[in-house]
Amino acid sequence: MVATVRILATLVLLISAASFVPAYAEPCTTTAPVCTEWVALGGGPARSLVYRTFKLDEKNERITRALIMIHGAGRDADNYFRTAVAAAFLANALEDTIVISPRFASNAQRGCNDTLSPNEVNWSCSGNSWRSGGVAANDERLTSYDLTDEILRKLAHKDVFPNLKAIVVSGHSAGGQYVTRYEMANQVHDTLGVRVTYVVSNPSSYAYLDPERPVGGDDIGANGDKSNCTAYDRWPYGLRGRSGYAAKLTDEQLKTQLSGRPVTYLLGELDTLPLAGFDSSCAAMAQGPTRLARGQAFARYVNEKYGARHKLIVIPLCGHNARCMFTAERALQSLFPMP
Numbered sequence: 001m002v003a004t005v006r007i008l009a010t011l012v013l014l015i016s017a018a019s020f021v022p023a024y025a026e027p028c029t030t031t032a033p034v035c036t037e038w039v040a041l042g043g044g045p046a047r048s049l050v051y052r053t054f055k056l057d058e059k060n061e062r063i064t065r066a067l068i069m070i071h072g073a074g075r076d077a078d079n080y081f082r083t084a085v086a087a088a089f090l091a092n093a094l095e096d097t098i099v100i101s102p103r104f105a106s107n108a109q110r111g112c113n114d115t116l117s118p119n120e121v122n123w124s125c126s127g128n129s130w131r132s133g134g135v136a137a138n139d140e141r142l143t144s145y146d147l148t149d150e151i152l153r154k155l156a157h158k159d160v161f162p163n164l165k166a167i168v169v170s171g172h173s174a175g176g177q178y179v180t181r182y183e184m185a186n187q188v189h190d191t192l193g194v195r196v197t198y199v200v201s202n203p204s205s206y207a208y209l210d211p212e213r214p215v216g217g218d219d220i221g222a223n224g225d226k227s228n229c230t231a232y233d234r235w236p237y238g239l240r241g242r243s244g245y246a247a248k249l250t251d252e253q254l255k256t257q258l259s260g261r262p263v264t265y266l267l268g269e270l271d272t273l274p275l276a277g278f279d280s281s282c283a284a285m286a287q288g289p290t291r292l293a294r295g296q297a298f299a300r301y302v303n304e305k306y307g308a309r310h311k312l313i314v315i316p317l318c319g320h321n322a323r324c325m326f327t328a329e330r331a332l333q334s335l336f337p338m339p
Contacts, residue, residue, distance in 0.1 A: 008049030070171030077103035133245030165339035
């Protein structure tokens with residue numbers, strides 16, 4: 001009789017304990033409005049839209065990793081969100097990783113015709129502005145890098161994501177340009193208490209730390225040699241004449257941050273054609289004839305000259321295609337590191 005009572009009491013305790021287990025929402029994996037939310041900037045009311053698999057302000061103890069995916073020149077954050085979700089599925093990481101894809105919407109220049117919601121930040125899409133921390137078209141207080149800063153700070157809130165151990169900031173093409181320059185310029189990396197790594201995929205150009213370039217003289221091409229290429233060492237191709245977010249730091253700070261932070265360059269083995277918005281300017285051609293060559297040269301340059309320990313991974317059989325790059329098996333370990 002006593003044994004029976006003890007068993008019943010134990011069952012009651014187990015059932016009671018089970019009732020206190022948090023009921024977490026399933027990951028939100030569509031591009032419907034339910035999978036989006038607004039991130040306020042500058043204290044509001046300015047705001048930008050993000051796609052995400054879990055809410056940014058709802059406590060979730062399951063989350064151990066975060067993947068931020070920056071879109072390309074088409075500003076198609078929805079498509080990049082689908083790619084990032086597909087990669088998380090392949091890595092068996094959907095349940096413990098929050099996937100976020102911010103949208104840098106713009107209708108500020110010809111060719112950029114996004115429909116903006118009330119108070120939505122209008123990011124300049126001319127040249128390399130949003131790709132290199134440029135000032136917003138409708139709010140001079142804000143730069144495009146402020147949005148990722150704010151997302152990182154939200155992720156680092158221990159009261160919301162107490163078990164978050166790793167954050168990856170990644171981007172392809174124009175998004176790769178954003179990430180390589182954000183990595184060297186951002187001022188929140190060392191303040192978060194969470195390890196942040198960067199994955200730079202197939203950008204058209206990089207920001208060099210000095211006047212050295214892998215290509216010179218007539219090899220630059222029809223646009224002329226470096227002596228006639230007045231912009232080759234100016235921001236965002238070099239450090240001279242910086243504006244926006246990056247102007248807040250000295251050259252030495254940028255050099256230290258670029259060489260000291262963990263970066264992986266993902267390059268497509270077949271990304272060797274001047275397609276899909278390829279930058280053929282003189283300043284870009286000084287960095288190499290193709291995106292593949294430019295990435296290989298830049299990784300070698302920062303590792304050998306500045307003592308960085310950046311990784312380089314060439315993805316076989318991929319050209320300039322984000323889905324091919326980010327869902328490749330060799331890419332998954334960098335996008336979803338062990339927490």
